[in-house]
Amino acid sequence: MRIAVFGGSFNPPHVAHQMVALYVLETAPVDSLWLVPCFRHPFDKPLEPFDDRFRMCELAGTALGPRVHVSDIERSLGGPSRTLLTIRRLRELHPEHQFSLVIGGDLVAEVPSWYGAAELQASVELIVVGRTGVGATPGALAMPEVSSTEVRRALRDGKSVEGLVPRVVLDYIYERGLYRPQHQQETP
Secondary structure (H helix, E strand, O other): OEEEEEEEOOOOOOHHHHHHHHHHHHHOOOOEEEEEEOOOOOOOOOEOOHHHHHHHHHHHHHOOOOOEEEOOHHHHHOOOOOHHHHHHHHHHHOOOOEEEEEEEHHHHHHHHHOOOHHHHHHHOEEEEEEEOOEOOOOOOOEEOOOOHHHHHHHHHOOOOOOOOOOHHHHHHHHHHOOOOOOOOOEOO
């Protein structure tokens, strides 16, 4: 199988993440897309607990059907998330699959500075998806500007994020009390 790996903090996953996943599934030569929430941000950015972000990814992925899978590979690796280490481990565990990596157009210029960039670029094809105003190829589809940072800020300020976060994810956020000022995010 050809697997597109779509990693991120997913803190929280939002509708643009879903749109990227669907776009990749419908336009790239892949059979499945795996959402891979990071275990620990490599720059120690505070994150909601991994289990909550994993569950929100499952909820967001369900709407996209059986071709979307959520992987906890980075939890099993532990420590700060490094894309190369994740890809290496996925290839060890699943030698029967061919992996590609989904990244935003805004990250293309950063890839050469990533941990083990040369090996990473040699081992996986990059599927680049533009965002409105950032890394979009003229004439190509670009994803809307929806940011997890802005979603978190709005939630902390008690503002509506209707239309930015899948309804099932938003229900989970409210049920668990995530992204409130008094709610403590973890840094594993």
